[in-house]
Amino acid sequence: MSPLAGLPFARAEQDPTGSCLRDGERALDNATFADAVRRLARRFADLGVAPGDLVAVMLPNCAEIVTAQFAAWYRGSALVPVNPVLTDDEARYQLEDSAAAVVVGDERARGLAAELGIAWVDAATVHAGTGALEPDAEPDAPEPDAGPVAVADDFALVIYTSGTTGRPKGVLLDHANLDAMSASLVEHFALSPADTSLLVLPLFHANGLIASVLSPLRAGGDVVVAPRFSPDTFWDLVETHRPTYFSAVPTIYAVLDARTSWTHDTSSLRFAVCGAAPMPAELITRFEERFGIPVVEGYGLSEGSVASTINPVDGVRKPGTVGIALPGQEVAVVTADGDRLPTGERGEVVIRGANVMRGYLGRPEETARTVRDGWLFTGDVGIIDDDGYLRIVDRIKDMIIRGGENIYPKEIEECLYGHPAVLEAAVVGRPDPVLGEVPVAYVATRPGRTASADELVAHCAASLARYKVPVRVEVLAELPKNSVGKLVKGRLRELDLPHCGHG
Known part of the structure; x- marks a missing residue:
């Protein structure tokens, strides 16, 4: 059994x-x-x-x-x-x-x-x-x-991917996958019967089901199921239920930071987890200092039963990285041909371990492309440093090639997040008749703050090479997100902008 x-x-x-x-x-x-x-x-x-x-x-x-x-x-x-x-x-x-x-x-x-x-x-x-x-x-x-x-080899979950590219695919996870994943998280976070998880992420996603429910229950702890996240009620839930941790996405941390105007009792919280999308290092530091909670950023996919690397709670945390490989997993960076790269070099992130999915439901060809010789090919570009900490550079498919120069949107986004008025930022490539593609940025500002497009372009130009500076910045009321709170760049690419020019 x-x-x-x-x-x-x-x-x-x-x-x-x-x-x-x-x-x-x-x-x-x-x-x-x-x-x-x-x-x-x-x-x-x-x-x-x-x-x-x-x-x-x-x-x-x-x-x-x-x-x-x-x-x-x-x-x-x-x-x-x-x-x-x-x-x-x-x-x-x-x-x-x-x-x-x-x-x-x-x-x-x-x-x-x-x-x-x-x-x-x-x-x-x-x-x-x-x-x-x-x-x-x-x-x-x-x-x-x-x-x-x-x-162990019975299927336990079929999690549908968010479908940002094509029809959603059903990720097949068996009991052995979930057993390995939950054991890994219990060990990494030292979860015990004293822990209470506050669930704010949706339960149709692997993160909510496995990291916020299954793992604490396995450790003997308990779970508080919150309704849909709201900055107006979140801290009240923390003060009422006294959780020891919660898991959230960068958007939630940004909103809590922007919309919390009074002091709350956060003393029950041992740590908070951030995943699903890269969190700006500056936001992690600001949130930790303001609320007195260690924020450990992690990385993973539904295809890997949710998490593969996470920063330590008690050890060295490196903001801007997604931490070290979880117990029982191996994480590497490889070339386009699948050859392993040394530390410090960028390539595709691959994952191996008992947590790797059985496959995509009814899609053997896609399964064969994604899982090769036991390695899960993630489609993400990353760098592993000498201490084993992984930094996600970008999605392979999001990379912009401008006149032969590779541009990783995440680098531009991190620069924009350094502007005091910026709450959210996303950069996408736009077709250009001369250069092939050029970067265009979309920004939402913090409540009560404003920034002009020219000001934000100048901010980028001060610290980025000229070819990386967005040719256009659009300031929107908010950026489009999926139901997990992850920015959806596909919708931004569909916006009808005038011809960008190539500067």
Whole structure:
């Protein structure tokens, strides 16, 4: 049996009344949570859900998603978390592509399930009656199974990539992947029963499910499920629930820094994690000094079960890097031909370890291109220093080639973040008839601050080589982001700008 599938029941046996999962006003102890998982697993069995089937869940952040995950694993099934803000067409694609047998959700999910001819479980009933027998249940009702049936090589999660390029792909993670990943995070962060995770990232993403839920539960700690992130309520949640850590994306840190105007009690927090996109070193330093919380930036992909490098909590943290390889993983930088590069040289980042995905659902060719000889080819450009710290330079596909010169947008973005008025910055390449491509920058300013396009161009020109200076800067109210809070450059490339010229 997968140790993760049996986790709720091991916790309930060891400490029945210990805190497990909190969600708003609801608090589930270990015994209550295990009971809810077992009950939902029985319902899945009654609906014909079998080992190897896929269970979809389409809900905003709530405890029911976590219960559905463990109930699916109880049956030897995998969970497919579907982003609830997707359009019907987008959600339908993921339900059909994964061939989900059942969907747990609200009335909207019920309509999609009926349309696709699959079973539906009303999310409102998942925890109903938990801790007490339902009216029609017999006290000695037989279990559908002797216990959780999932084993190491059973699929556990199908996580759909954000789809910034083409149709989203289903990343297949098995129990062995999640076992390795959660063990790695528990070791790196020294998680223990004393830890409480405050979940603010969405639960349809690997980061939320694995780093913020599975890992602390495995360590004996508990989880507070927050609703959608809001700077107006975030610090109240910290003061009320006293978490020891949270994981967030750079946008959240930037917004908290910009919109927090009074002092809060952050003493419960041991550390905070930043991932999903590069965080400006200057913002990390400012946030740490202002709020008294170590911010450890990390790096990873859903294809690598979420994290592969993270800065240490207690050791040397190097802002501007994404840290060192996590326990059990190997991270290297290679040439276009796949040859390993020495420290200090830039190339494609590759990852090897038990955390690397089984593949993309139904896409053997793409799997073969992405995972070669056990190495996950990330598509990211990086440099590893003499101490083993990785710095992400950019995405290979985002690199701008201007008149034969390679430009990495991240370098320009970091320069823009150094301007006191800049809250967010993104740089993309624009076609140019003479130079091939030129860099164009998009910026959103901090509340109450302004900066003109000319001022920002001059700011770049003061510290960047002339060929790297953006030919144009557009100041927008806010930059487009996906549901995880990651800047979406594809939407910026689609904006209809006048011809840029080539200066």
